[in-house]
Amino acid sequence: MAAAVFQGFxxxxxxSLSKSFDSKRVKLPFGRSLSERRASxxxxxxxxxxxxxxxxxxxxxxxxxxTKGDSAAATSASKPGHELLLFEALQEGLEEEMERDPLxxxxxxxxxxxxxxxxxxxxxATKYGDLRVxxxxxxxxxxxxxxxxxxxxxxxxxxxxxxMGFLLLAYNQISNNCGMLHYTSGGQFKIPIxxxxxxxxxxxxxxxxxxxxxxxxxxxxxxxxxxxxTPYNAKGLMxxxxxxxxxxxxxxxxxxxxxxxxxxxxxxxxxxxxxxMVRPGEHVTILTYSRMRYHVMQAAKTLVNKGYDPEVIDxxxxxxxxxxxxxxxxxxxxxxxxxxxxxRTGGIGASLTAAINENFHDYLDAPIVCLSSQxxxxxxxxxxxxxxxxxxxxxxxxxxxxxx
Amino acid sequence: xxxxxxxxxxxxxxxxxxxxxxxxxxxxxxxxxxxxxPITVETSVPFTAHRCEAPSRTVETTAEELVGFFRTxxxxxxxxxxxxxxxxxxxxxxxxxxxxxxxxxxxGMEAAITKKDCIITAYRxxxxxLGRGGTLxxxxxxxxxxxxxxxxGKGGSMHFYKKDAGFYGGHGIVGAxxxxxxxxxxxxxxxKDESVSFALYGDGAANQGQLFEALNMAALWDxxxxxxxxxxxxxxxxxxxxxxxxxxxxxxxxxxxxxxxxGMDALAVKQACKFAKEHAxxxxxxxxxxxxxxxxxxxxxxxxSTYRTxxxxxxxxxxxxxxxxxxxxxxxxxxxxxxxxxxxxKEVRKEVDDAIAQAKxxxxxxxxxxxxxxxxxxxxxxxxxxxxxxxxxxxP
Numbered sequence: 001m002a003a004a005v006f007q008g009f010x011x012x013x014x015x016s017l018s019k020s021f022d023s024k025r026v027k028l029p030f031g032r033s034l035s036e037r038r039a040s041x042x043x044x045x046x047x048x049x050x051x052x053x054x055x056x057x058x059x060x061x062x063x064x065x066x067t068k069g070d071s072a073a074a075t076s077a078s079k080p081g082h083e084l085l086l087f088e089a090l091q092e093g094l095e096e097e098m099e100r101d102p103l104x105x106x107x108x109x110x111x112x113x114x115x116x117x118x119x120x121x122x123x124x125a126t127k128y129g130d131l132r133v134x135x136x137x138x139x140x141x142x143x144x145x146x147x148x149x150x151x152x153x154x155x156x157x158x159x160x161x162x163x164m165g166f167l168l169l170a171y172n173q174i175s176n177n178c179g180m181l182h183y184t185s186g187g188q189f190k191i192p193i194x195x196x197x198x199x200x201x202x203x204x205x206x207x208x209x210x211x212x213x214x215x216x217x218x219x220x221x222x223x224x225x226x227x228x229x230t231p232y233n234a235k236g237l238m239x240x241x242x243x244x245x246x247x248x249x250x251x252x253x254x255x256x257x258x259x260x261x262x263x264x265x266x267x268x269x270x271x272x273x274x275x276x277m278v279r280p281g282e283h284v285t286i287l288t289y290s291r292m293r294y295h296v297m298q299a300a301k302t303l304v305n306k307g308y309d310p311e312v313i314d315x316x317x318x319x320x321x322x323x324x325x326x327x328x329x330x331x332x333x334x335x336x337x338x339x340x341x342x343x344r345t346g347g348i349g350a351s352l353t354a355a356i357n358e359n360f361h362d363y364l365d366a367p368i369v370c371l372s373s374q375x376x377x378x379x380x381x382x383x384x385x386x387x388x389x390x391x392x393x394x395x396x397x398x399x400x401x402x403x404x
Numbered sequence: 405x406x407x408x409x410x411x412x413x414x415x416x417x418x419x420x421x422x423x424x425x426x427x428x429x430x431x432x433x434x435x436x437x438x439x440x441x442p443i444t445v446e447t448s449v450p451f452t453a454h455r456c457e458a459p460s461r462t463v464e465t466t467a468e469e470l471v472g473f474f475r476t477x478x479x480x481x482x483x484x485x486x487x488x489x490x491x492x493x494x495x496x497x498x499x500x501x502x503x504x505x506x507x508x509x510x511x512g513m514e515a516a517i518t519k520k521d522c523i524i525t526a527y528r529x530x531x532x533x534l535g536r537g538g539t540l541x542x543x544x545x546x547x548x549x550x551x552x553x554x555x556x557g558k559g560g561s562m563h564f565y566k567k568d569a570g571f572y573g574g575h576g577i578v579g580a581x582x583x584x585x586x587x588x589x590x591x592x593x594x595x596k597d598e599s600v601s602f603a604l605y606g607d608g609a610a611n612q613g614q615l616f617e618a619l620n621m622a623a624l625w626d627x628x629x630x631x632x633x634x635x636x637x638x639x640x641x642x643x644x645x646x647x648x649x650x651x652x653x654x655x656x657x658x659x660x661x662x663x664x665x666x667g668m669d670a671l672a673v674k675q676a677c678k679f680a681k682e683h684a685x686x687x688x689x690x691x692x693x694x695x696x697x698x699x700x701x702x703x704x705x706x707x708x709s710t711y712r713t714x715x716x717x718x719x720x721x722x723x724x725x726x727x728x729x730x731x732x733x734x735x736x737x738x739x740x741x742x743x744x745x746x747x748x749x750k751e752v753r754k755e756v757d758d759a760i761a762q763a764k765x766x767x768x769x770x771x772x773x774x775x776x777x778x779x780x781x782x783x784x785x786x787x788x789x790x791x792x793x794x795x796x797x798x799x800p
Contacts, residue, residue, distance in 0.1 A: 114641035114711060137611035137647040138578045138639055162640075166577065204498035204549070206560040208576035376778050380498060380560025381549035383768045 081264040087257040089231035090120045093238035094158070096267065098128060101156065104242055107134040107147055108160030117162050118198060118257050144170035144195065148177045148247075151193040156242060164199030164251065165211035178247045179222035194241045196250035200291055200341055201389050203254050207377035210385075215347040217249055218319050225318040226272055227251040227290040231261040233316060236270030244272055251318070253291045253341075275322035281311035284335040284399055287326060287352060289315045292339045292390060299395035308399060310337075318348050326352075327360055334365040335402050341389055344372040369398050439467035443737060449666040451676065454654050456661035456690065459679040463671040467739045469515065473670050474730045474745060477507040479752045480531040481727060483540060484700075486756050487530065487547060491704045495764075496547045499576075500561045502700040503531040505668075508726035509634055509694045510535040512673025513602060517681060520597065524572040524585045525604035527562035528634075528698075532604070536571040538564065540759030541766075550766035557769045558777070579605060579612030582631065586618040589629035589689075600628040600684045602677075608639020610653050619689065623660050626688035630680045631657075633691065634667065636698045641711050654693035661687075667694030668724040697724065 084092070098104045106121055112135035115122035125133040136143040140161065147157040161167040167174065174195065181189050201210045217225060224246050228234035234252070241248035278293065279300060288296045293314050300310050311329055315322060330336055336356055338349040349370040356368055371390045378388050442464050451458035484504040490496045503510070506528070513523070514535040525532050530543055538554060546553025547561055554564050555574075564574040572588060575581040585603025592599050609615065610633055622629045633653040637644050644651045654662030661683070665676040676692055683690050697720045701708025708717070734740050 110641040113646075117641075135642050135646060137642075138608045139611050139613060141613055169577070169580075204560065206498055206562050206576055207558075208562070209499065374774060376774055379558040379769070379774065380546075380555075380563070381557040381769050381773075382497065383771065384549075384558065384774050387771055387774050 081262045083260060083262045084231060085257065086228075086231045086234050086252075086259045086261075087118055087120050089235040089261075089263060090228075090238050090252070091122060091124075093235035094120065094242075095124065095127075097239055097242040098124065098132070101242075103154060104156045104158065105132045105134065105150075106158045106160065107136055107143055109136055109138055109162045111135060111160050116160070118252075118254075121160070140166050140169040141173060145173040145177065147193055147195075148173055148181075148191055151191045151247075152181065152189045156192045156194075158194040158196060158242065161195065161197030163205075163209050163211075163254075164197045164213045165209055167195065167197065167213065168211070168216070171216070174217065174223070174247075174249075175220045179220040182222060182246075190245045191247045192242075192245045193247045194238075194244075194250060195247070196238075196241075196252060198252045198254045198257070200251075200253040200255065201373065201378050201385060202291065204380055204382055204385055205254070205378075206380050210378035212342045212347070212373065214251060214318050214342050215345075215350075218348060218351060223247045223249055223319065224272055225249045225251065226316055227253075227318055228316070229253070229256060229290050229293045229314055231259060232263045233270055233276060233314075235263060236268055237272065237316070239267075239269045240272045243269065248272065251290060255291055273317045273320060273322055275325040276314040276316050277311075277325065278314050279310065279312040281309040281333070283309045283333060283403055284311065284337055285326070285329040285333045286310050286312045286337045286339060286395070286399070287315050288312065288339045289318065289348070290341060292341050295390060295392045296339050296395055299392040299399070302392070302396050303399055306396075306400075308403060310399060315352070321352060321355055323355065323359060326356065327363075330356060330360045330363050334363055336364065336368045337395070337398055337402055338368065338370040338372075339390055339395055340370070340372050342372055344370075344375050347372050366402055369402055371395065371398055439739070442466055443470070445671055445733065447666065447669055447672040447675065449669065449672065451672070452654070452664040454657070454662040454664075454691075455659075456663065456683065458663065459675050461675075463675045465671060465674075467737075470730060470734050470737070471740055471748075473511050473515070474727065474734060475748050475752065476535070477511055477670070477727045477730065478749050479540075479755065480504075480507045480510065480534055482749075482752050482756045483534065483543060484530065486760060487544075488700070488704065490544070490547065490760070496561065496704075497549070498560055499527070500547070500704040501528045501702065502704070503528050503698070505699040505720070505725070506634060506636060506694075506696045507531055508670040508729075509604075509632070509667050509673055509696055511726075512670040512675075513632070513677045515670070515674040516677035517602070518599070519569050520599040521681070522570040522572055522585075522588045522592070522599070522601040523604065524581050524588060524601065525574070526578065526581055526606060526609065527574070527576055528606075529562070529564045529574045533564040533566060533571060533574075536566050536569040538566055538569070538571070540756060541762050544760050544763035545766045548763055548766075549768065550763060551769050552763060552766035556773065556777075558773065579609040579614050581605065582609070582612070582615050583618045585631070586622050586627060586629050589622060589627040589684075590625070593625070593627055598685060600630055600681050602630045602632055604632045604634055606639060607633060607635040607637060607644045607651070607653060608642070608647065610635075610656060611639075611648055619657055619660055619691075622689040623657075628684040629689045630677070630684050631689065631691045633693045634696055635693050636696050638698075638702070638711065640702045641706065643711060652693075654691050657689075657691045660689050660691055662691040662693065664693045664695065667696030668720075668726045668729065670726055670730060 110117050111121040112125035112130055112133045121133055144159050147159040150157050178191050181191055199211055199213055226237050228237045237250060241250050286296050296312055300312055303310050311333055313325060313329055338352055340347060340349045342348045349372045353368045353370050371394060374388050379385055443466060444462050444464055447461045450461055481504050484502045487500060491500045510531045523532060541552060542554040546555055549557040551557055562574060562576040582603050582605055585601050588601040592601060635653055639647050654664045663676055666672045680690050680692055699717055731745055735742060
């Protein structure tokens with residue numbers, strides 16, 4: 001009975017998957033087994049053309065995302081790639097897409113001549129000109145709206161928020177126009193916009209600049225949300241977001257921009273709706289995303305020493321959740337711990353807890369534990385700021401309690 | 405502060421530069437810092453007005469005020485430079501937006517108003533906080549995130565507030581403080597207390613929609629609001645001509661009168677603010693555009709040289725520096741000797757160093773401070789720790 005429910009749910013997710021690619025030519029194989037499905041990813045061209053390239057995929061996806069320590073070795077096992085930092089990976093992805101499709105453009109504060117406040121758009125203005133890499137005045141509400149309007153006619157803008165917190169000024173545009181126009185126009189308008197920017201806690205930037213807005217945006221119908229955490233998935237998700245015909249919000253993290261990793265030389269695009277298996281395990285499923293992934297992996301080292309075998313999944317896709325991967329993991333381990341940086345009240349963890357409880361309740365041996373940030377404005381003082389987010393020690397304690 | 409004239413001796417004369425030597429040899433010198441006989445000075449640049457009559461160029465001031473200007477501006481400048489070194493020493497983290505170069509705006513404004521009038525500004529707020537009566541210890545302790553800070557270490561560089569002195573912050577989001585400023589003016593009109601509100605913003609924020617919304621409402625209801633655009637010609641990393649179609653910010657109010665002021669001249673700023681206060685109390689909102697300049701980059705993470713040349717920065721420093729102007733004025737009016745001014749600077753430097761040392765000794769906030777001040781006392785709301793079980797606190 002439970003299996004049937006699972007399969008049934010799986011089918012409906014796949015259905016929504018195909019709708020999100022918005023082309024009648026896309027046909028995703030529903031009946032594929034889970035392992036096959038996980039090994040392949042879909043490359044969607046901006047004209048809606050779909051390429052299911054599982055042979056190439058198998059080399060990249062499954063090998064490259066093993067444990068954190070192995071990732072560098074594993075990727076270079078397939079093909080010697082090149083090493084770079086996360087912001088350079090984002091830049092590479094962006095540049096490749098701009099090269100490929102002349103309709104892709106960037107707009108934001110200080111993205112052009114200044115090169116971007118986190119250097120993601122460095123050098124692009126000199127290469128593509130001032131109109132394609134547009135320096136906007138400080139007017140988030142209007143330039144986000146402008147991006148959405150441009151997207152309605154077919155342009156593929158990427159709106160950069162200098163900090164995710166500033167996008168609150170554009171919330172109306174994102175919620176009402178970006179999210180809803182495809183629906184309210186009966187499918188006439190597509191909004192292939194990408195809204196990206198850094199958020200998160202960690203550089204003592206004060207309350208207003210350390211926002212975690214995943215929770216604010218997650219209820220907006222019509223948008224997709226992804227969070228990148230490594231240079232590899234940053235580039236892949238950037239490219240996928242740009243190629244997607246849906247509005248995508250790409251969450252980056254202020255502390256992760258200088259992460260170094262070796263990524264493949266050849267072109268690759270990741271699936272926006274897929275979660276990443278960081279470390280397979282048997283005892284407990286730890287679901288996380290963005291910076292907390294690193295805290296979890298740090299805790300995982302301690303846990304392994306203590307004899308536990310945690311399975312760590314970087315959920316990556318914050319809306320919709322990849323309940324395939326998650327469900328499979330729950331089916332295996334029967335215990336779930338969610339570690340996130342989002343606010344406790346109404347955050348991603350809260351939604352994920354609800355979703356897992358609803359769908360996989362029979363598989364759970366213990367209540368889901370969700371570790372999230374405190375429900376306070378982020379204080380400036382360093383010690384207090386550390387206490388606002390989940391620390392590896394708390395993760396270890398939680399796993400130990402969960403596995404009792 | 406009193407200068408001992410007992411030291412007057414040939415050796416002292418020998419130490420002084422020729423100008424001061426000539427002065428010291430004169431029979432009677434006004435002592436610095438206590439004289440209140442009015443002096444009139446003419447501002448070097450005339451005001452440009454939009455929809456109103458520009459105030460006169462002659463400003464009344466006193467020796468005491470001028471020397472006071474010098475002292476306070478030197479203090480502000482020294483504090484900002486010290487903050488720069490502290491940031492590089494990683495004692496200040498996060499964002500740190502420095503005000504050096506723009507001190508004349510803070511000083512001139514303070515000279516024209518009382519503590520009942522409100523000031524609200526964006527994140528470049530250290531000097532305005534000092535001008536409103538904040539102490540150096542408050543400033544440095546807050547910048548370093550210590551308990552002795554003005555926001556108990558929880559706010560940081562961008563969140564300085566001083567309620568008893570009418571300083572309402574300290575805001576991180578560009579432009580968001582303007583509607584707040586209009587709100588302050590609304591309350592003042594509501595309570596009929598004959599005071600005004602100054603809402604400061606930059607040329608970058610001048611392109612925000614909320615400014616125009618707020619302006620419309622202020623004009624509609626004749627609120628005693630004065631919007632001050634501190635035009636330092638660069639909005640973060642973008643020059644004003646690249647971000648604004650019309651960089652005449654004082655005219656942007658359209659139906660709201662405006663005045664363009666040389667923001668590097670403290671006396672001009674004082675005159676303009678006095679004029680604006682009278683105007684706002686009678687006729688409603690007015691926009692002041694302060695033509696000023698910042699020497700540092702937008703914040704400490706911005707070198708400030710990628711979008712402007714070093715020649716430009718040093719040119720402004722040589723020709724328009726506000727402190728140098730006051731120094732020259734004081735010297736030319738024979739209100740103090742150069743040595744006395746240098747002594748003031750040394751004193752100020754020592755004050756700043758002492759404050760920093762004191763601030764360094766202040767402890768970091770207690771971890772329980774994480775949950776204080778989320779709500780006003782007495783709500784009894786519970787907050788859980790990360791795991792929902794071990795830590796349970798009732799929000800104080």
